[in-house]
Structures are given as structure tokens and as C-alpha cells.
Amino acid sequence: MASAAEQLAANLNFGVLAKATDLKKRIWFTLMALVVYRLGTWIPMPGVDPHVLGDLFKQSGGGILGMFDMLAGGALHRMTIFALNIMPYISASIIIQLMTTVIPSLEAVKKEGDAGRKKINQYTRYLTVLIATFQAYGIAVGLESMTSTRGSAVMMESHLLFRFTAVTTLVGGTLFLMWLGEQITARGIGQGTSLIIMAGIVAELPAAIRNTLELGRTGALHPAVIILILVMSVAVIGFIVFMERAQRRIIVQYPKRQVGNKMFGGESSHLPLKVNTSGVIPPIFASSILLMPVTIAQFSAAGGPEWVTTFTALMGRGQPLYLALYLALIVFFAFFYTAVVFNPVDTAENLKKYGGFVPGIRPGKNTADYLDYVLTRLTVVGAAYLSALSVLPELLISKFSVPFYFGGTSLLIVVSVTMDTVAQIQSHLLAHQYEGLIKKSRLRGRR
Numbered sequence: 001m002a003s004a005a006e007q008l009a010a011n012l013n014f015g016v017l018a019k020a021t022d023l024k025k026r027i028w029f030t031l032m033a034l035v036v037y038r039l040g041t042w043i044p045m046p047g048v049d050p051h052v053l054g055d056l057f058k059q060s061g062g063g064i065l066g067m068f069d070m071l072a073g074g075a076l077h078r079m080t081i082f083a084l085n086i087m088p089y090i091s092a093s094i095i096i097q098l099m100t101t102v103i104p105s106l107e108a109v110k111k112e113g114d115a116g117r118k119k120i121n122q123y124t125r126y127l128t129v130l131i132a133t134f135q136a137y138g139i140a141v142g143l144e145s146m147t148s149t150r151g152s153a154v155m156m157e158s159h160l161l162f163r164f165t166a167v168t169t170l171v172g173g174t175l176f177l178m179w180l181g182e183q184i185t186a187r188g189i190g191q192g193t194s195l196i197i198m199a200g201i202v203a204e205l206p207a208a209i210r211n212t213l214e215l216g217r218t219g220a221l222h223p224a225v226i227i228l229i230l231v232m233s234v235a236v237i238g239f240i241v242f243m244e245r246a247q248r249r250i251i252v253q254y255p256k257r258q259v260g261n262k263m264f265g266g267e268s269s270h271l272p273l274k275v276n277t278s279g280v281i282p283p284i285f286a287s288s289i290l291l292m293p294v295t296i297a298q299f300s301a302a303g304g305p306e307w308v309t310t311f312t313a314l315m316g317r318g319q320p321l322y323l324a325l326y327l328a329l330i331v332f333f334a335f336f337y338t339a340v341v342f343n344p345v346d347t348a349e350n351l352k353k354y355g356g357f358v359p360g361i362r363p364g365k366n367t368a369d370y371l372d373y374v375l376t377r378l379t380v381v382g383a384a385y386l387s388a389l390s391v392l393p394e395l396l397i398s399k400f401s402v403p404f405y406f407g408g409t410s411l412l413i414v415v416s417v418t419m420d421t422v423a424q425i426q427s428h429l430l431a432h433q434y435e436g437l438i439k440k441s442r443l444r445g446r447r
Contacts, residue, residue, distance in 0.1 A: 023189070023428045030188035033180055034199045040082045040176075041075040041200070045169050047162045048079045048143065068287060070410060073200025074207075081173040083139070084132055086196050089178045091288045092127035094333075096120060097340060125178065132174040133167060140166035189428070190421035197284065198417040201410045233411065236392070240415045243385050246275040248378055250371070252356045269356075271347070273375055276382035278337040280416045283390050283409045285337075286329035290322075327387050334383035344371035386412075 044050050069076040072085035100106045100120070109116045140163045181192030188195075212229070215221040249270040314321040348368035357363045361370045390409050 023425065026187065026189045026428070027425075030184055030190060030195065033184050033188060033192075034195065037082070037177065037180060037196055037199060038073070038203055040173065041073050041080050041203075042078065043081050045079050045081055045083065046165050048166075050078055053077070053079050053143075070204065071197050071200060071284070071287065074204050075200070079143075081169050082177060084135055084170050084174045085200070086174065086177045086181060086193055087288045088132035088135060088174050089124070089128045089181075090193065090284060091131050092124045094285050094288065095127060096124050098336075101340075128174065128178060129171065132171045136167040136170035137163065139170065189424055190417070194280065194413070194417045195421070198414055201414055236389070236411050237415055240389070240412055241419070243276055243382075244274075244279075244416055244419060247272045248275070248374060249273075250374065251359055252351060253359050254354075254356050271371075273342075273371075273378055274382075275378050276334075276385060277342060277375070277379065278334045278382065278386075280413050281337045282330045282333035282383070282386050283412065285333045286326055286390075289329055290325060323391065326390060330386050330390055331383045334386055335379055338375065338379050338382075342375060344368045344375060347371060 075082045184192030216226045252269045345368045352363040
């Protein structure tokens, strides 16, 4: 039997890909959609002086705002039409998912199948508009009070007109990205929202490498530190791949049954439980939740009250309050999202329905308790792994002024999304090969 690496290489060869017409169309659609997204990150928002804003962002773009700019592909510090990126949609998704667990009527809608999913998606879109409007208005008010050290104002329009233009532009940009992500998921390859975020990170990576080398040329960074960062980045990528593939396999046994003179069943299988079931969701969700209050506070720090300035300082890179809130949210969402995607009670009931059981564990409630016991301990390891990756960029930035793109969170998003996308491409290629085998068998049968 061929190894997994040999199978992957065989499935991804150019000959098979050339024959998979549908897959080629999906890949080209995804690439063109991401090109449209990247073009939008360079279209400036009307009424803003990008040069003045860029200088100010360098002085106050730390902390969670710097992370958001990374996820937005640099669109925030350029204040383009996609400055809010897809984050309001992610925030709305978080809130709706939380509400489905505490509001019985929403939980009932969620269980209605495809019709219920469409209703939940519609509620998410409505909430996205409200959150994006709130954040866009906060950014517009904050920009009005911002001036450079030379007294140049960021805003070039009248206050009322600028607020209306800013809110309309930013909300429209977010809704377009929400639609674009849905189109990528439906007509392209991969998960649209994740690919949009990954594209923003990857697009800014060359600039980050250039800035790091420039720091080494000027003497701000020692060459040994740069080499250490590169080696550590490779090690982090390897660690991420290992942890994302790591799983606990629980043996499931099926009893033997006799039908006539023949015996069926008796085989054993396994139930794979990933160490990091939640994937990249917790860091993205945590940064999205922190963004709402921090956006207004950080943009209003220049002309706002003293407590706003203090709060902004405490939410800077490497500050204890920022790290504590960020890590707490990551741990919370790691457990919450794991509970959403895997229900031990439903899994135990399904095993009992089809006659499966875990050796040494009684079917039903005891199996559900055992699965919950194992999953909880795996989630503790997964949450610790995500927390360590999230703290890593903060230490690199605060100690060595390393660009944010070399941090664990950005590498986690890029590696995880790439692995999921390659897995989807491989699934499409396998399906295409099976279709070819079925057609050949039918032709032989007709002969």
C-alpha cells in the first residue's frame, strides 16, 4: 500500500488536474475572487488623507488593532473600502451561535435542517449590518479627532458628510466581502471567509520580510536574531502541522450478528477526536470580540478623556490586560466551539442505534460521559496550544520589534487554511477519479 505522501502526490499530479474541468473552474474562480479582494484593499475611503493616517497608525497601531490590520491585509492602516474586512460577519456569527445555545426558539430553528440553516444565516447577515454600522461610525468619529504632529487633519470632508460617507463605504465593503466569501465557499474551493483572511496575511508577508531584513541592515536587529526567527518560524510551522493532525482514536466495536448461515459484523472501527477540534476559530473570534471596544478607544485616544487613553495604553502590545483578555477569550472559544461541533450525547446515541460500543464502557449515558471526559482533556491541550501560539507574536514584537506576520497566530491561520484547502482539492480529484472508473466500468459492461 502506498504511503500517504505518495497518495497525495499521485492525486495532485498535473495530468489528473488537467482532466478535472470542474475543479479547474473552482480554482480559477477562487483565485479571481481573491484578486478582487486584494484590489479592494488598495481603494481608499473617500475623505481621508492616507499619508497622514499612515503616519499616525505607525505610532498607535499596536495591540489588537495591529492584529486586526494583519487580518485585514493592511487595509486598516490604509483606510480603504475593506478596512473592516470580514470581522463584523465573524462577530455576528459568534453572537448568533451563542444565542442558539441559550434561546430555545433559535435552537429549534437551527435543528430544522437546511431551512433552519438558511434562517440562521439570514439573522447573521442582519446582525452583520448592525455591527459593521456601529464599528464604521466609531471609526468615523475617531478619525475626525485625529491630527498629525504637524497639525494636518486626517479628515478632508465636513463632519456630517464624512460620517455618512465613511459608514456607507465601510458597511458596503464588509457586506461585499461577506457575499464574496459565500460565493467562494459555494462556487470555489475552500472556506471563503478563512481564505479571505489568509489572503490578507500572505499578501503582506513580503513587506514583513523586507522590513525584517531592513532592521538587520540598519543594525536594529542582530543577524543572529533574524536567523533565529526564521528557524523558529519553520519549527512553529512543523509544530502546527503536527498538532492539527494529532488525534485521539477511540476504538468502537460492532457486535456479530447471524443472518441465515452467515455471520456479519464483528468488525472494529475508531472514532477520531482531534486535539484541536476548534481549529483557527478561537484566535479569530477572540480578536474579533476585542476589536469592538478597542477600535473606538484607540482612534479616540488623542482627543478623548483620560480613561480612554489609559485603556488604550493597557491594550498595547505585550500589556498584561490585553494578554489576559486575549488568552481568556481564546480558552473560552476553544471550549465553546468544540461543544458546538461535537456533541457527546448525540454521538453516543448514534453509536447505540447502530449497535456500536466502546469496549469496557456501557452504551448510552456512560459512553456520552466517557466521550465528554476524553474531549474535555483534549480541549485543554488544544487551548494551551492555541494560547502559546497567540502569545508568541506578542513576545516577538515587544522584545525584538519583529513584524506581526511571523507570529504564531498568522502562521496558524495560513497553515490550517492551506491544509484544509489542499484536502478539499484532493477530495475533488478522488471524486473525479472515481467518476472515471465508473464510466469505464459501464462501457465495459455494454460491450
